[in-house]
Amino acid sequence: MYQIDFTKPQSVHFVGIGGISMSGLAEILMDEGFKISGSDAHESELTRHLEAKGAVVYYGQKAENIKDGIDAVVYTAAIHEDNPEFMEVKRRGIPMMSRAELLGQMMKNYREAIAIAGTHGKTTTTSMVTEIFMEADNNPTISVGGILNSIGGNIRVGGPEFFVTEACEYTNSFLSFYPTMAVILNIEEDHLDFFKDIDDIRRSFRQFIEKVPENGTIIMNGTIENWRELTAGAAGKVVTFGNSKENDYSFDAVVYDEYARPSFDLYIKGEKKERISLGVQGEHNVYNALGAIAVAMESGAGLEAAGRGLLKFTGTNRRFEKKGELKGITIIDDYAHHPQEIEATLKAAENYPHKRICCAFQPHTYTRTKAFMKEFAQALSLADCVMLTDIYPARETDTLGVSSADIVALLKEKGVDAWYLPTFDDMEKFILENCTQGDLLITMGAGDIVKVGEELLGL
Numbered sequence: 036m037y038q039i040d041f042t043k044p045q046s047v048h049f050v051g052i053g054g055i056s057m058s059g060l061a062e063i064l065m066d067e068g069f070k071i072s073g074s075d076a077h078e079s080e081l082t083r084h085l086e087a088k089g090a091v092v093y094y095g096q097k098a099e100n101i102k103d104g105i106d107a108v109v110y111t112a113a114i115h116e117d118n119p120e121f122m123e124v125k126r127r128g129i130p131m132m133s134r135a136e137l138l139g140q141m142m143k144n145y146r147e148a149i150a151i152a153g154t155h156g157k158t159t160t161t162s163m164v165t166e167i168f169m170e171a172d173n174n175p176t177i178s179v180g181g182i183l184n185s186i187g188g189n190i191r192v193g194g195p196e197f198f199v200t201e202a203c204e205y206t207n208s209f210l211s212f213y214p215t216m217a218v219i220l221n222i223e224e225d226h227l228d229f230f231k232d233i234d235d236i237r238r239s240f241r242q243f244i245e246k247v248p249e250n251g252t253i254i255m256n257g258t259i260e261n262w263r264e265l266t267a268g269a270a271g272k273v274v275t276f277g278n279s280k281e282n283d284y285s286f287d288a289v290v291y292d293e294y295a296r297p298s299f300d301l302y303i304k305g306e307k308k309e310r311i312s313l314g315v316q317g318e319h320n321v322y323n324a325l326g327a328i329a330v331a332m333e334s335g336a337g338l339e340a341a342g343r344g345l346l347k348f349t350g351t352n353r354r355f356e357k358k359g360e361l362k363g364i365t366i367i368d369d370y371a372h373h374p375q376e377i378e379a380t381l382k383a384a385e386n387y388p389h390k391r392i393c394c395a396f397q398p399h400t401y402t403r404t405k406a407f408m409k410e411f412a413q414a415l416s417l418a419d420c421v422m423l424t425d426i427y428p429a430r431e432t433d434t435l436g437v438s439s440a441d442i443v444a445l446l447k448e449k450g451v452d453a454w455y456l457p458t459f460d461d462m463e464k465f466i467l468e469n470c471t472q473g474d475l476l477i478t479m480g481a482g483d484i485v486k487v488g489e490e491l492l493g494l
Contacts, residue, residue: 037107037130039140041067045106049073050120052092053082054111056201057134059178059190061085063141066192074100074120084188098123105129109137112206113430135208138178142198142213145176147334150202150212152243153220153256155376156323157201159315160220162351163327164199165191167344171336173197181351181370197334202243204236205229209243215251216333217244217271218326222259225373228402228431240265247271254329256322257282274333276325280305284329286321295386297321301328301338311342314349317383353485355383359492363472365389366488372399372481374410380479381417390473394418395462395487397480398426398442401435408437412445418477420469421446421453424462427482459487466491 039045049061052073058081061071065088072091075082082092093100101108101123107130114121124131132140142148151161158181166185168175175197179189202209202217205226222240223233230236241264247253249270255262257277266273276284286299287307295316301308311328313320324345331341350356353370360366365388371380377396384392394415398404404411404426415421423439439455446453456462466487470476478488488494 036136037132039107039132039137041141041144044068044070046070046072046104048101048105048108048124049110050096050108050114050118050124051075051111052085052090053077053079054113054134055081055180055189056138056178057109057111058082058085059188060109060134060137060141061090062088062190063176063178063192065090072100072102072105081189096120101127101129107132109134112208133208133211135206135211138200139211139213142200144195145198146196147198147216148212148214149197149199149216149218149330149334150209150214150243151200151218151220151326152202152204152209152240153218154204154223154225155373155379156220156319156326157203158351158370159320159354160218160323160326161199161201163324163345163348164330166348167327167331167336167341168197168199170344170347171331171340173334173336175199179351181353183351185347204239204243207239207242210239210246212243212246214247216254216330217247217251218254218330219244219256219259219262219265220323220326221256221375222265223373223375224406225403227406228400237265244269244271252333254326254333256326258322274329276322276329284325284332286311286325289318289321291386293388295383301325303332308338309342312346314346316355316387317379319379319383355380358478358485358488358494361491364466364470364474364476366492367475367477368485368488369477369479370481371479372403374407374414377411377414377479378417380477381414384475384477385417387475389475390471391419391475392417393420393422393466393470393474393476395422395424395466395476395478395484397424397482397484398439399481400429401426401431401433401437404439404442405435405437408441409445411442412449415442415446415453416449416451419452421451422456422462422465423453424459424484424487425457427480427484429482459484459490462487463490
């Protein structure tokens with residue numbers, strides 16, 4: 036694999052530069068003096084930001100985008116070998132590396148490389164750690180999968196001590212990483228277009244854990260089924276968090292304020308320490324906060340900074356994000372696209388002011404919809420009214436014979452007020468005609484469902 040010398044800036048081209056992670060890595064290299072070019076299908080706020088910093092961005096991926104003088108090329112997992120730029124790079128013999136391989140190489144430049152993994156909660160927990168480290172004046176370098184207002188985007192370039200990043204299991208990307216501290220938030224079935232089953236997923240997490248060196252730390256959610264199987268024989272120190280005082284970090288006495296934000300008693304090794312208050316909603320964020328507190332304590336940032344940072348963190352974009360109000364209807368947007376994420380978001384909403392909870396859901400990928408059809412219906416049944424629009428295909432083309440209408444049918448069997456509205460126009464019209472003052476409307480999914488609320492609000 037090609038190795039970048041970070042002390043000798045080169046010319047690097049990114050195929051798919053507009054992605055949340057790719058754009059961040061490109062910006063880190065630019066701040067180190069590298070000359071950056073890249074391509075993406077569409078212009079976006081992220082690509083415009085890179086252009087303003089001096090990057091050359093091409094819209095549409097074509098062989099002629101690969102210019103003379105490019106020293107290395109970085110590509111995403113979504114790029115296939117028949118991509119015209121990929122083929123031209125191969126023809127020219129220019130060194131290539133995946134996004135994950137570049138991120139892994141970057142990690143080696145820092146004393147403490149903290150990689151936050153799990154099926155859910157990576158962006159939120161990475162953001163929580165960011166806020167804590169900022170409060171502790173740790174000057175971290177950050178790569179987060181969402182827009183975090185306190186750092187003005189999805190990237191922060193800091194000093195050589197701390198690097199904090201999300202670590203995604205899809206296509207085994209995180210196995211290219213070199214963490215000194217690994218956080219495992221949860222392990223559930225997902226990405227079944229790549230993994231065979233839950234055992235296959237657990238094997239990947241086990242391999243990720245094995246990447247942590249002897250002087251490193253593994254921070255594990257102690258509620259993960261048979262978690263000791265995953266850490267048995269691991270070189271690094273193992274620290275756990277969860278809802279039982281048998282864990283190193285645990286909680287008790289959760290109370291919610293009028294906007295569903297929890298506070299709880301924190302216990303470390305069974306000893307009550309202090310009351311922690313969060314600036315984000317839901318019990319699932321108590322677990323994310325415990326993971327972040329464990330990072331703070333094990334890295335030396337300390338409990339005081341942890342408390343301040345967690346209260347200061349009010350969320351990233353698309354995570355229970357309030358978009359606005361329309362005729363007395365509160366509109367929230369959320370990235371939830373897995374049944375457990377949906378359940379967590381809707382349970383958080385129960386503690387938020389509402390007359391009814393109305394959920395406008397866009398399933399994400401045909402494989403996920405087919406694999407979790409019944410689970411989607413069960414999770415969505417927590418809402419009072421459910422609207423489903425067509426499935427967002429993302430990287431997929433085969434519909435596998437599934438439709439959002441299938442989930443609606445299951446919801447109706449459960450007696451839920453459920454509707455299939457194929458287009459966003461259909462959904463917006465339905466909302467205007469059927470949602471009333473006091474309703475809490477949540478647009479939900481990993482696709483572009485956010486546009487529904489933004490269109491209604493005129494954003």
